[in-house]
Amino acid sequence: MERVARVTEIIAASPHSFDEALRVGFERANRTLRGITGLRVIEQRVSVEEGQIKEFRVRLEVIFVLET
Numbered sequence: 001m002e003r004v005a006r007v008t009e010i011i012a013a014s015p016h017s018f019d020e021a022l023r024v025g026f027e028r029a030n031r032t033l034r035g036i037t038g039l040r041v042i043e044q045r046v047s048v049e050e051g052q053i054k055e056f057r058v059r060l061e062v063i064f065v066l067e068t
Contacts, residue, residue, distance in 0.1 A: 006063075006066055008033070009062070025060050036064045039062040041059075
């Protein structure tokens with residue numbers, strides 16, 4: 001059986017942690033995309049205001065198999 005996958009990129013954020021930002025991104029992608037087979041964290045960043053970390057951000061590649 002032949003399969004073809006696609007990769008799309010998303011950015012997700014959380015005020016608490018990178019782990020939660022990853023979970024938020026995956027859960028949102030999972031509501032829209034079918035056949036997700038993997039994620040790759042491309043980048044992690046934080047937003048800083050007045051010397052405090054305000055938001056954790058992750059840029060993700062979402063890999064999913066195209067339906068036949």
